[in-house]
Amino acid sequence: MRNDRRAVFFSFFRPVIVTCFSLCSEWSQNNLVGGSRLRYMQQWTLLAEQRNDCKNLQTVLPPGPCAPLQAELLSSFSPVRGLRAVVRETTGSHQILEIWDSHGLRKTLDLTALNKHGRVYNDAQFGCLSWSGCESRLLYVAESNQSSSPDLPGKSPCGKSLQDRSVYREDWGEGLTSKSLPVLCVVELETGNVSVLRGVPSHISPGQALWAPGSHVVVFVGWSHEPFRLGLKFCSNRRSANLSPLFNVCGRTECLSEADVSVFSPRLSPDGTTLVYLQGRVFGPHNQCVSLHQYDLHSKKTSILMDVVNRTNAGECAGIYESLPSSCWSADSQRVVFSSACRNRKIIKVTLFYLDLYLSEFYGSWKLLAIQKDLMVIYCSSPNTPPTLRVGFLPPVGCYVDWQTLHQPGLTFDLRWTVLDVTPTTEEDNTEYSGLDFGAVLVKPRDHFHGAKIPLVVFIHGGPHSQFPAEWNSTTAGLVKLGFAVLMVNYRGSTGFGQDSILSLIGRIGTQDVKDVQRAVTTALQRDATLDPKRLAVIGGSHGGFLSCHLVGQYPDLYRACAARNPVINAATLLGTSDIVDWRYSSVGLMYSYDQIPTAEALAIMLERSPITHAAQIQAPVLLMLGAKDRRVSPHQGLELYRALKSRDSPVRLLWFPEDGHSLARVDTQADCFLNTALWLQQHL
Incomplete structure (x- = not known):
């Protein structure tokens, strides 16, 4: 997003400043025919008026046609001149750095041919493309082109190191299998020189890097990979630190954050004086409520802007559970804007003043994409409304936001949805964390035949520490359009309900979460007479698949069908094959350390909490969808x-996806899974 031009007008002797903003948005769309995921860009021109301290959008010009983004891996606009840097992959698998200005392509570098490093990272965990303040340097993360093994077998007669291709090379697990030893890389745009930043400690993997003021200091997150790497994706509990080395100087690295904590999302204020970042615990829940810290670069003092929220209260912030937007500061460097889970929704919050943005109840969830020069870009949606792009200026404290809609969804759906608050019974209450409740989102067809009951599909999220917010979900909408009602359950342990809720599930998987889902189902059936209690099905992936299989095993007379994607079935046999072995211990209430050796007692506890122990009781037909390359759940x-089901002649069908991993995210896989799930439910309900 760029602030391009300004003009000053005078009205009744009061100055009016008119600013022209150019806003670019990137979108993705599944091409089912081609089996590919398309990315494209759309651009708007906005005219804003400022009177005194208040800014308002006056005109939003119609956007131009969508432009495809061909093979772009990363892109970034420079903050002053609006130059655009792009890392692109060519048909020959070369990675090219391009610099574009208002006249066209300005510079091109073939990063692969330079052979300074391996593949450039474009993932959300490590990847970045950061402009220096003087706009003469670019910073990014790439794979090292040297072996990570300390046991190199000597040198060849010509003096080159010999690397054994058979030496095992650790990676960062599910979704990051090509990421092993990242390095920080700097491009000097004038000379075209590319160098690997020295001074990064050998025992850490750097990422999420940015330039500090002066273009000579880099701030980055360093994840410890000793004694070995644990899976990093979806895990905010990995030991890491904010580090700051001097540019191109060996051995000058300074730790800016505490030791033995997990940190991520460093964001520098526009005035260059303050760094904010998120901090959480190491081990325990792999996703958690985290605290927001600020580091003063002049005084080198750290303070907490927002602490961990243990319990949620009506009308108050429920805490932070996800990464900060890449641009999250107000123009005056006094406020930080973010969005996060809040019970059964996603909302936007402003810290330092804890200002609510008075969001409309028409949409179920709001998510901040970026804020620049106080112009906020958000997308909002509901279970019946696909994402809508909106903009508005961050107001002074106590004022409202004048939201303007940029991009209406192409389709809206005539579905009904409601949020349910669910309270466990006295017998189901957790005495250690007493008084916790949870929630669910019920979506159903608006019209149905008079007197006819609607079959109910219980949809359970994975994690378990994640959330089903009241936002657009294509699977839910598709099933409702086919005539089903869908209940998306946020059992205790889901994000958005405070840290106590998350901790309450530790040691109680397979019991508390199973009872919570069943309590949500009972509550929905009691409150909505249109739902058919005799036609219930359950679906879910990962931990949601774990709970789905538990439910059909523990309540065999209630559920008539089950569809599970990459479910955890036997935690004891999963222990040695998962990339997050620490969670296998934590989930059942056991402490973890890197030198942990399995014991008979630990394995017995894991087996006891697993759905496989109830396999003999399962009567419902089960559809299984498995990714052969899944590193998280084998x-x-x-x-x-x-x-186990085949041996008992129970109805079961298995779909095997040889090229997919835990998320089953390929376009053809997603289509296959939805169609087979829908047919399975229609057949058995």
Whole structure:
């Protein structure tokens, strides 16, 4: 987003400043025919008026046609001149750095041919493309082109190191299998020189890097990979620190954050004086409520802007559970804007003043994409409304935001949705964390035949520490359009309900979460007479698949169908194959350390909490969908249940996706899974 031009007008002797903003948005769309995911860009021109301290949008010009983004991996606008840097992949698998200005392509570098490093990272965990303040340097993260093994077998007669291709090279687990030893890289745009930043400690993997003021200091997050790497994706509990080395100087690295904590999302204020970042615990829940810290670069003092929220209260912030937007500061460097889970929704919050933005109840969830020069870009949606792009200026404290809609969804759906608050019974209450409640989102067809009951599909999220907010979900909308009602359950342990809720599930998986889902189902059936209690099905992935299989095993007379994606079936046999072995211990209430050796007692606890123990009671037909490249939950988990059901002549069907991982995210896989799930539910309900 760029602030391009300004003009000053005078009205009744009061100055009016008119500013022209150019806003670019990137979108993705699944091409089912081609089996590919398309990315494209759309651009708007906005005219804003400022009187005294108040800014308001006056005109939003119609956007131009969408432009495809061909093979772009990363892109970034420079803050002053509006130059655009792009890392692009060519048909020959070369990675090219391009610099574009208002006259066209200005500079091109073939990063692969320079052979200074391996592949450039474009993932959300490590990746970045950061302009220096003088706009003469670019900073990014790439794979080292040297072996990570300390045991190199000597040198060849010509003096070159010999690297054994058979030496095992650790990676960062599910979704990051090509990421092993990242390095920070700097491009000097004038000379075209590319160098790997020295001074990064050898025991950490750097990422999320940015320039501090002066263009000579880099701030980055360093994740410890000793004694070995644990899976990093979806895990905010990995030991890490904010580090600051001097540019191109070896051995000058300074730790800016505490030791033995997890940090991520460093964001520098526009005036260059303050760094904010998120901080959480190491081990325990792999996703958690985190605190927001600020570091004063002049005094080198750290303070807490927003602490961990243990319990949620009506009308108050429920805490922070996800990364900060890449641009999150107000123009005066006094406020930080972010969005996060809040019970059964996502909302936007402003810290330092804890200002609510008075969001409309028409939309179920709001998410901040970026804020620049106080112009906020958000998308909002509901279970019946696909994402809508909106903009508005961050107001002074106590004022409202005048939101303007930029991009209406192409379609809206005539569905009904409501948020349910659910309270456990006295017998289901957790005595250690007493008084916790949870919630669910019920979506159903608006019209149905008079007197006819609607079959109910119980949809359970994975994690378990994640959330089903009241936002657009294509799977839910598709099932409702086919005539089903869908209940999306946020059992205790879901994000958005405070840290106590998250901790309450530790040691109680397979019991508390199972009872919570069943309590949500009972509550929905009691409150909505149109739902059919005799036609219930359950679906979910990962931990949601774990709970789905538990429910059909523990309540065999209630559920008539089950569809599970990459489910955890036997935690004991999963222990040695998962990239997050620490969670396998934490989830059942056991402490973890890197030198942990499995014991018979630990394995017995894990087996006891697993759905496989109820396999003999399962009567409902089960559909299993497994990714052969899943590093988080081995596909042999689903195969274990498949064989147990086949041996008892129970109806079961297994879909095997040889090129997919835990998220089953390929376009053709997503389509296949939805169609087979819908057909399975229609057949058995």
